[in-house]
Amino acid sequence: MAMIEIEGLRKEYRRLRGGHTVAVAGLDLSVPEGGVFGFLGPNGAGKTTTIRCLLGLVRPSAGRLSLLGADVGHALPSVIGRVGSIVEAPAMFPRFTGRRNLEILARIHGEGDAAIDASLERVGLRDRAKDPVRTYSLGMKQRLAIAATLLRDPSLLILDEPANGLDPAGIVEVRELLRSLGAEGRTVFVSSHILSEVQQTADHVAIVAKGKLIKAGAVNEVLATTGTSGVIVKLADLEAGRRALADANIPSTIEAGAIRADVPADQSERISRTLAQAGLYVTELRPDTVDLETVFLELTKDQGVAD
Amino acid sequence: MRLLRSEFLRARSRRVVPMVIIGGLIGIVIGLGIAAAYNHKPSPEQIAAAQSQYQVAYQRCLNGKFLGPNQLIDARYTSIEDVCNAAVAPDLSTIMLRDVGVILEHISTFVILLGALLGASLGGADWTSNTMGTLLTWEPRRLRVFLERALVVAAVVVVVTLFLQIAFALVYWGVTSVRGVTTFLPPNLLGDVAGTMLRVSAMAIAFALVAYVLAMIGRSTVSSLGVLFGYLILFEGVIAGFRPSIMGSLFVRAAVVVIGRQPILMEPGNVSGPAGGQPIVLMDVTKAWVVVAIYVVVLGVVSVVQFQRRDVT
Numbered sequence: 001m002a003m004i005e006i007e008g009l010r011k012e013y014r015r016l017r018g019g020h021t022v023a024v025a026g027l028d029l030s031v032p033e034g035g036v037f038g039f040l041g042p043n044g045a046g047k048t049t050t051i052r053c054l055l056g057l058v059r060p061s062a063g064r065l066s067l068l069g070a071d072v073g074h075a076l077p078s079v080i081g082r083v084g085s086i087v088e089a090p091a092m093f094p095r096f097t098g099r100r101n102l103e104i105l106a107r108i109h110g111e112g113d114a115a116i117d118a119s120l121e122r123v124g125l126r127d128r129a130k131d132p133v134r135t136y137s138l139g140m141k142q143r144l145a146i147a148a149t150l151l152r153d154p155s156l157l158i159l160d161e162p163a164n165g166l167d168p169a170g171i172v173e174v175r176e177l178l179r180s181l182g183a184e185g186r187t188v189f190v191s192s193h194i195l196s197e198v199q200q201t202a203d204h205v206a207i208v209a210k211g212k213l214i215k216a217g218a219v220n221e222v223l224a225t226t227g228t229s230g231v232i233v234k235l236a237d238l239e240a241g242r243r244a245l246a247d248a249n250i251p252s253t254i255e256a257g258a259i260r261a262d263v264p265a266d267q268s269e270r271i272s273r274t275l276a277q278a279g280l281y282v283t284e285l286r287p288d289t290v291d292l293e294t295v296f297l298e299l300t301k302d303q304g305v306a307d
Numbered sequence: 308m309r310l311l312r313s314e315f316l317r318a319r320s321r322r323v324v325p326m327v328i329i330g331g332l333i334g335i336v337i338g339l340g341i342a343a344a345y346n347h348k349p350s351p352e353q354i355a356a357a358q359s360q361y362q363v364a365y366q367r368c369l370n371g372k373f374l375g376p377n378q379l380i381d382a383r384y385t386s387i388e389d390v391c392n393a394a395v396a397p398d399l400s401t402i403m404l405r406d407v408g409v410i411l412e413h414i415s416t417f418v419i420l421l422g423a424l425l426g427a428s429l430g431g432a433d434w435t436s437n438t439m440g441t442l443l444t445w446e447p448r449r450l451r452v453f454l455e456r457a458l459v460v461a462a463v464v465v466v467v468t469l470f471l472q473i474a475f476a477l478v479y480w481g482v483t484s485v486r487g488v489t490t491f492l493p494p495n496l497l498g499d500v501a502g503t504m505l506r507v508s509a510m511a512i513a514f515a516l517v518a519y520v521l522a523m524i525g526r527s528t529v530s531s532l533g534v535l536f537g538y539l540i541l542f543e544g545v546i547a548g549f550r551p552s553i554m555g556s557l558f559v560r561a562a563v564v565v566i567g568r569q570p571i572l573m574e575p576g577n578v579s580g581p582a583g584g585q586p587i588v589l590m591d592v593t594k595a596w597v598v599v600a601i602y603v604v605v606l607g608v609v610s611v612v613q614f615q616r617r618d619v620t
Contacts, residue, residue: 056447057440058618076447085444091437096320104320107313108445148441 001069003156003187004031004054009063011049011211023049025211027063031189031204036182038202038219039191040292042300046211047191048088051160055085068156081109084149085158090141094134098125098144101133106151119147123177139170146177157181159190163197175201199292209300223290231268233259234284235275244278245271260288310446314459323428324463327421331471334417339478343486346401354488357397361491364395392493402487407479408500411472415507415566418471419514422464423535426515429460431528439526440619449615453523457516457607464515468508476500503566510562513599517558520603520610555589558602564595 006029012020024046031037041047052058054065056076065072070079092101102116120126123143133141142162149157163174171194178201182188192198198205199219206216215222235241238254245252245261250271252261261271265287275282318324349357368391384390397403433439446452483489493499514535522531543557554560554571564571572586590598 052440052618052620055444057443058620059616080444080447083444087440087444089437091441093317093320093432093436093438095322100316100320104313104317105441105445107316108310110309 001033002030002066003033003068004029004189005064005066006030006050006054007064009050009053009065010061011046011053011058012061022211024053024060024063027208027211027213029206029213029216031187031206033187034182034185035203036178036188036190036201038198038205039189039208040193040195040198040205040296041191041208043193045208045300047208048160050208051085051087051158051191054158055083055087056080057087081152082155083158084152084154084156085160086142086145086149086162087158087160089164090145092133092141092144092148095132097130098133098136098140098147099129101144102129102148102151105148109152111151115151115153119150122150123147124173138165139167139173142166142170142174146174155186157186157188157190159188161192162190163192163194171197195293195296196291205292207296207299214299215295219292223292223295229264229290230288231261231263231265231271232284232286232288233261233271233275233282235259235280235282237280240278241275241280244275244280247278248274250274258284265289310451311455311458314456315462318429318459318463321429321432323425323432324467327425327467328470331418331421331467332474335471335475335478338414339475339482342402343482346486348486349399349401349488353399354490357399358490361395361397365391368395388494397488397491399488402479402483403491404480404483404487404489405491405493405496407476408496408503410479411475411500411503411507412566414475415510418468418507419511419562421471422468422508422511422515423518424532425464425467426460426518427522427528427531427535429456429463430519430522431526431531434522434526435528443619450611453611453614457519460515460519461512464512465508468511469504472504472507476504506566506568510565510599513562513603516603517606520606523610523614552589555594556598558599560590561595561598561602564590564592565599568592570595 006027009024009027009029010022011024012022014020027046027050029050039047039050049058053060053063054067054072056072067076068079068082070076092098093104096104099116099120102119106112106116117126120129123146125140125143125147128136128140133144136144142165146159146162149159159178162178163171166174175197178188178190182201182203190198190202202219204216204218205222207214207222233241233252234257238257238259241259242252242254245259248270250261250263250267252259254260261267263271268285268287272282272285369387371387384393396405433442442452443449480489518531518535521534522528525531525534539559543559547554547557547560551573554573560571570591571589573589574586
């Protein structure tokens with residue numbers, strides 16, 4: 001069963017001076033069960049609007065959405081207890097303590113002190129639980145919001161930019177947390193524009209732009225989209241090396257003080273052997289990996305924002 | 308029930324609730340402190356003289372000499388004793404415990420304003436803190452959220468306003484014991500005072516609910532209070548001045564009628580129809596309750612529909 005199913009989602013906002021702004025323009029998406037699913041897109045691509053529609057905060061103009069197999073329009077209350085979510089910035093009462101904020105939410109589902117303690121422990125906030133939220137750093141607020149999502153022991157977590165505004169240490173913490181949540185068998189649906197983070201944590205990704213799905217699939221599949229993989233070779237005589245590779249039918253170019261061989265990374269041994277047979281010894285040999293950022297920019301370069 | 312418990316915890320944790328209570332208590336202490344400073348306990352001779360004068364006047368009243376020419380008896384009085392208890396007062400220039408009910412009516416404006424403040428704040432805080440989205444991701448049934456919070460607003464307001472009124476009555480009792488007069492009490496003083504307190508609290512709930520639904524429509528505490536006071540002061544105040552006949556449909560006037568149990572009467576010349584004759588009843592107590600209920604229900608329905616339909620962004 002898909003944890004999230006979106007078919008033809010469209011959301012238009014009316015402008016005050018007439019006309020419409022299209023935030024989501026016919027999005028189709030399916031999120032499989034288990035693991036971390038990255039939901040990527042440039043600012044204004046419709047990520048947050050999509051999440052708001054999924055959680056019933058925003059009414060779609062058209063389309064069908066389901067969470068955990070339940071139609072969002074009619075049966076959301078029946079599954080909301082199994083969904084933990086953060087939409088945009090973590091929203092808590094700033095004058096209440098972190099613990100009181102969690103107590104207010106926990107009571108809605110009849111969760112007791114044990115669940116609150118466990119959640120606070122999980123995000124490392126137990127020592128600061130009795131301090132007002134307004135004294136928390138952004139990272140602590142983010143962690144408190146994640147603690148709130150964990151109160152219900154959810155099967156599905158929907159997190160909108162959970163690492164937004166965090167310092168490097170905070171980003172690492174959130175990354176580890178997302179990984180461990182995904183490893184526990186939960187489904188973590190995370191929107192982000194920090195692509196390196198998503199690449200390190202996600203099993204599957206979807207890239208949206210202008211309110212539409214551009215690409216979706218396992219991370220490796222998406223990375224293979226641009227076909228720009230190769231092998232970087234460094235040695236003393238670059239020109240001799242390029243000629244030796246050309247003689248062995250390995251296309252290559254000299255770029256930025258190195259040879260870039262346009263073959264898949266699994267051809268590294270062949271490159272090394274060819275150069276050695278020509279009396280050339282490499283000082284560095286590494287795959288020219290394509291990162292998600294490159295793929296993302298490649299796929300969205302002509303897209304811009306939805307409106 | 309779980310949501311209700313959560314809402315009560317949220318309301319209990321809000322700073323505005325203790326602030327209103329503390330502010331009210333400070334107001335009581337200052338107000339009655341000034342009253343204590345400007346009054347003094349009469350001598351036994353003064354009380355005795357007032358007692359004999361009072362008994363004569365009360366007897367005259369019971370004999371039917373309680374009204375001037377062409378005066379009407381208020382509808383709230385059900386017996387001649389009631390009329391005389393209200394109409395005849397001892398001739399003493401000091402604070403008297405027997406007046407506590409009337410004074411509670413006079414301070415009801417402040418109590419009701421505190422209720423409106425609580426309603427606006429409890430309704431608007433989630434929008435101001437941006438936590439309404441968080442709440443709705445825990446309980447997506449918006450009608451339930453709206454109604455249970457309205458219930459919490461009513462409960463908080465009734466507790467706070469009754470507490471403040473009881474505190475006022477107790478302090479007033481203490482001040483009159485020391486600096487005024489605690490005799491000349493009408494036979495049903497306790498019942499009358501309790502009735503006044505309940506009516507004031509009921510009107511405080513009505514104003515709090517109106518402030519609450521306005522906060523849900525405007526999505527902030529400030530917009531709620533601004534619209535409420537703008538309407539009450541500018542619109543109702545102005546319109547009542549220009550068209551007195553519409554007073555029978557105004558929210559504030561209805562609350563005044565409910566609390567004072569005195570209908571709004573108007574000379575026939577001020578409304579359509581021939582001049583002269585008996586005054587016309589623009590709003591009696593029953594109609595006042597209905598008017599208040601209509602304001603609360605109509606605004607509540609508008610607010611619910613709007614809350615159900617609008618996106619939470």
